[in-house]
Amino acid sequence: MARGEFWLLLSVATSVFATSSRPCASRDFGHGSVVCVCNATYCDEVELLGEVTAGNAVVFTSSKSGRRLERSVLTSSSSSPGNALKYTVNTATKMQTMMGFGAAFTDAVGINLVRLPPAMQDQILSQYFSPSGHGYTIGRVPMASTDFSTHEYSYDDIPLDFDWLHFNLTAEDFLYKIPFISKAIQLTNDSLNLFASPWSAPGWMKPSGHMKGGGSLLGDPSGPYYVSWANYFVKFFEAYHAQGIDFWGLTVQNEPMSGADPNYPWQTMYFSAAMERDFVKNHLGPALKASSLTKDLKTFRAKLQILKDPLAAQYVSGIAMHWYEDWAVPATVLSVTHARHPDYFILATEACTAYLPGQAKPILGDWDRAEQYANDVIQDVENWVSGWVDWNFVLDMQGGPNWVNNTVDSPIIVNADAVEYYKQPMWHALGHFSRFVKPGAVRVELNVSKKNSDLEGVAFLNEDGTKTVVLLNKSLKNSDPITVSDSSSSDNVYSIALEPSSIVTIVFR
Numbered sequence: 117m118a119r120g121e122f123w124l125l126l127s128v129a130t131s132v133f134a135t136s137s138r139p140c141a142s143r144d145f146g147h148g149s150v151v152c153v154c155n156a157t158y159c160d161e162v163e164l165l166g167e168v169t170a171g172n173a174v175v176f177t178s179s180k181s182g183r184r185l186e187r188s189v190l191t192s193s194s195s196s197p198g199n200a201l202k203y204t205v206n207t208a209t210k211m212q213t214m215m216g217f218g219a220a221f222t223d224a225v226g227i228n229l230v231r232l233p234p235a236m237q238d239q240i241l242s243q244y245f246s247p248s249g250h251g252y253t254i255g256r257v258p259m260a261s262t263d264f265s266t267h268e269y270s271y272d273d274i275p276l277d278f279d280w281l282h283f284n285l286t287a288e289d290f291l292y293k294i295p296f297i298s299k300a301i302q303l304t305n306d307s308l309n310l311f312a313s314p315w316s317a318p319g320w321m322k323p324s325g326h327m328k329g330g331g332s333l334l335g336d337p338s339g340p341y342y343v344s345w346a347n348y349f350v351k352f353f354e355a356y357h358a359q360g361i362d363f364w365g366l367t368v369q370n371e372p373m374s375g376a377d378p379n380y381p382w383q384t385m386y387f388s389a390a391m392e393r394d395f396v397k398n399h400l401g402p403a404l405k406a407s408s409l410t411k412d413l414k415t416f417r418a419k420l421q422i423l424k425d426p427l428a429a430q431y432v433s434g435i436a437m438h439w440y441e442d443w444a445v446p447a448t449v450l451s452v453t454h455a456r457h458p459d460y461f462i463l464a465t466e467a468c469t470a471y472l473p474g475q476a477k478p479i480l481g482d483w484d485r486a487e488q489y490a491n492d493v494i495q496d497v498e499n500w501v502s503g504w505v506d507w508n509f510v511l512d513m514q515g516g517p518n519w520v521n522n523t524v525d526s527p528i529i530v531n532a533d534a535v536e537y538y539k540q541p542m543w544h545a546l547g548h549f550s551r552f553v554k555p556g557a558v559r560v561e562l563n564v565s566k567k568n569s570d571l572e573g574v575a576f577l578n579e580d581g582t583k584t585v586v587l588l589n590k591s592l593k594n595s596d597p598i599t600v601s602d603s604s605s606s607d608n609v610y611s612i613a614l615e616p617s618s619i620v621t622i623v624f625r
């Protein structure tokens with residue numbers, strides 16, 4: 117299940133753009149907007165939020181015209197212009213508590229990181245995972261290979277090894293995942309919530325003999341293939357634990373419906389909703405509960421049928437979904453899901469742009485894709501999603517590597533030949549949320565005086581009492597100025613003119 121399954125200054129306001137000591141070294145590749153270029157000696161730094169005092173909002177702006185998370189301070193006034201579009205934050209109406217933002221540690225990410233000098237690798241990880249960077253707190257880890265690997269492999273390709281005597285992590289884990297996950301754990305001060313997802317069981321467990329292509333586990337649902345597959349998860353968590361990496365959760369199967377296609381072009385495995393329910397109830401849930409290492413792991417999955425069966429639901433904590441059908445199914449179905457299952461969190465576990473055939477892969481400096489990211493986060497969060505996890509956080513100039521050419525775009529693109537990497541507008545779009553909406557923040561009501569289809573917004577109450585409002589202006593038409601205020605203190609009104617095609621984060625008390 118995507119979503120079914122992502123300046124004009126008013127006289128009353130003063131706005132001062134502080135000059136960052138490390139501004140964006142912008143480069144225009146001729147695709148509408150710019151990227152920020154980082155190399156061995158230079159990388160821009162986004163200014164910190166700093167102290168937020170009463171009557172002064174801190175504003176961060178990114179725009180198609182080239183601003184990149186530029187910080188400014190806006191002083192409040194006690195009235196709004198008559199024609200203003202008024203956004204009112206109502207902290208009395210609280211919705212979901214946010215779990216955070218994150219991305220996936222695929223082989224492709226690690227392969228691109230190791231192509232750069234160590235200092236640049238550290239810098240990329242720090243810009244995503246340190247509290248002074250994007251502050252990511254969620255990491256997704258594929259169990260063995262995906263399409264973003266260089267080949268097909270599992271952790272035990274020895275046929276009929278039901279007891280996993282030959283189970284072992286692979287060179288990919290040791291070279292491309294573990295070092296970077298470990299670093300990210302340090303950067304987050306041990307608060308990285310990792311979850312695992314398998315794409316397919318070893319080929320010998322499926323009718324085709326391959327991880328690639330669909331098909332389900334062989335044999336009877338109470339038979340050895342199902343029993344062993346559940347134990348494989350425990351083996352995986354034990355193997356990572358031995359490397360100093362502990363997990364928070366797992367999804368049962370990546371995109372299980374794609375496994376209905378026997379000719380699916382990369383690794384997948386089929387579970388119908390009923391099969392997944394029975395697998396969780398009879399095998400996976402009990403196997404995880406039986407191990408002291410895995411008994412508290414959170415299991416989440418899109419198959420809502422699981423939740424209707426109390427014996428299966430006892431093992432499930434949340435619901436996961438990917439963004440790829442967002443264009444087909446409105447995000448509001450998530451609100452329906454939430455209304456039916458209010459006790460389960462909903463996590464958006466994968467997203468990327470350029471995933472459709474024929475779409476240009478990395479487009480350096482494309483603003484539309486930043487808008488797609490911002491739009492997706494806003495729509496998801498408005499419909500009860502409490503965490504949002506990107507797909508590959510680094511890819512190469514072709515949008516890979518990907519062994520079946522299913523290349524896509526990424527917020528950071530590495531150009532290893534030039535010893536450079538490029539921070540795409542998508543990177544800044546995600547920062548507008550992840551930097552200013554910390555785990556524990558609560559989404560609150562945001563009312564607008566008049567609907568405007570070119571503007572989207574979402575509001576949060578942070579644990580320290582500050583409020584964060586993120587606004588996306590997609591419009592190319594003229595519209596009215598806007599004001600942002602809190603319904604409980606109408607004396608503090610912040611008037612802002614949004615730039616064309618811009619994203620603005622406003623943090624105030």
Ligand SMILES: *[C@@H]1O[C@H](CO)[C@@H](O)[C@H](O)[C@H]1NC(C)=O
Nearest residue numbers: 141153154155156157158159
């Ligand atoms: C690195 O980037 C800085 C800032 O754009 C630039 O001055 C410098 O020449 C670059 N270094 C290399 C080796 O390209």
Ligand SMILES: *[C@@H]1O[C@H](CO)[C@@H](O)[C@H](O)[C@H]1NC(C)=O
Nearest residue numbers: 282283284285286287288290
């Ligand atoms: C597991 O795999 C790693 C990396 O390929 C290798 O170094 C190690 O020797 C293997 N361990 C066993 C027990 O096979």
Ligand SMILES: *[C@@H]1O[C@H](CO)[C@@H](O)[C@H](O)[C@H]1NC(C)=O
Nearest residue numbers: 247248302303304305306307
């Ligand atoms: C890291 O976490 C520990 C334990 O929760 C805490 O005492 C410490 O202040 C944290 N350090 C930073 C830099 O956040």
Ligand SMILES: *[C@@H]1O[C@H](CO)[C@@H](O)[C@H](O)[C@H]1NC(C)=O
Nearest residue numbers: 381382518519520521522523
């Ligand atoms: C991927 O693309 C390359 C270059 O176009 C081609 O040689 C290769 O056969 C393709 N591989 C797959 C699996 O489609």
Ligand SMILES: *[C@@H]1O[C@H](CO)[C@@H](O)[C@H](O)[C@H]1NC(C)=O
Nearest residue numbers: 204205206561562563564603
């Ligand atoms: C905000 O809008 C909702 C829906 O239109 C309405 O029910 C609510 O009363 C409004 N809240 C405030 C504070 O205006």
Ligand SMILES: *[C@@H]1O[C@H](CO)[C@@H](O)[C@H](O)[C@H]1NC(C)=O
Nearest residue numbers: 589591592593594595614616
């Ligand atoms: C949004 O951008 C358009 C130009 O693209 C601008 O005319 C308009 O005033 C902006 N909207 C708001 C509410 O600021």
